Amino acid sequence: xxxxxxxxxxxxxxxxxxxxxxxxxxxxxxxxxxxxxxxxxxxxxxxxxxxxxxxxxxxxxxxxxxxxxxxxxxxxxxxxxxxxxxxxxxxxxxxxxxxxxxxxxxxxxxxxxxxxxxxxxxxxxxxxxxxxxxxxxxxxxxxxxxxxxxxxxxxxxxxxxxxxx
Numbered sequence: 509x510x511x512x513x514x515x516x517x518x519x520x521x522x523x524x525x526x527x528x529x530x531x532x533x534x535x536x537x538x539x540x541x542x543x544x545x546x547x548x549x550x551x552x553x554x555x556x557x558x559x560x561x562x563x564x565x566x567x568x569x570x571x572x573x574x575x576x577x578x579x580x581x582x583x584x585x586x587x588x589x590x591x592x593x594x595x596x597x598x599x600x601x602x603x604x605x606x607x608x609x610x611x612x613x614x615x616x617x618x619x620x621x622x623x624x625x626x627x628x629x630x631x632x633x634x635x636x637x638x639x640x641x642x643x644x645x646x647x648x649x650x651x652x653x654x655x656x657x658x659x660x661x662x663x664x665x666x667x668x669x670x671x672x673x
Contacts, residue, residue: 520570520571523563523567523592527571527572530559530593531620532591532593532597532619533599533619534591534600534630535584535588535589535591535618536588536591536607536613537587537616538562538587538589538614539587540612541610541612545610548606549613552605556595556601558592558595558599558602560591560602561589561592563588563590565588576619576622577619579622580617580618583617583624588616595639596636597633597634597638599618600615601634601638603615604631605634614627615630615631617629617630618633
């Protein structure tokens with residue numbers, strides 16, 4: 509049973525509210541996916557903070573109209589599942605990672621920072637480390653000189669103790 513006009517307006521308003529907070533939209537084509545697989549995808553998306561929605565393309569085009577994601581309208585053809593996230597890479601990563609293990613889902617495109625990315629660009633976006641991973645790497649780089657200096661001081665102190673003894 510289709511949605512009536514009021515339901516459609518409510519759906520567009522809900523998606524528009526998510527788009528206001530979003531940095532990235534990723535879309536993937538799905539054909540013949542099992543309900544259990546779709547449930548698993550939704551669970552992974554929820555854990556990653558990604559708003560995931562299967563939606564009529566016409567409703568999604570209305571939701572993105574006038575936003576920085578409007579350029580993605582040309583890619584909205586066929587049965588699509590949309591991932592929307594405030595994290596710049598989470599939506600693309602969730603769909604791309606799931607597509608690696610399930611041939612029924614194919615990452616098709618993404619939009620980030622006002623730019624539309626094709627399939628290759630969306631996959632490249634998905635491969636960028638997440639914020640937490642980047643912060644951990646930065647912390648490791650910042651700690652390396654300090655721990656190296658501390659190690660050198662400890663070695664120097666040990667040498668002096670050995671020389672005195």
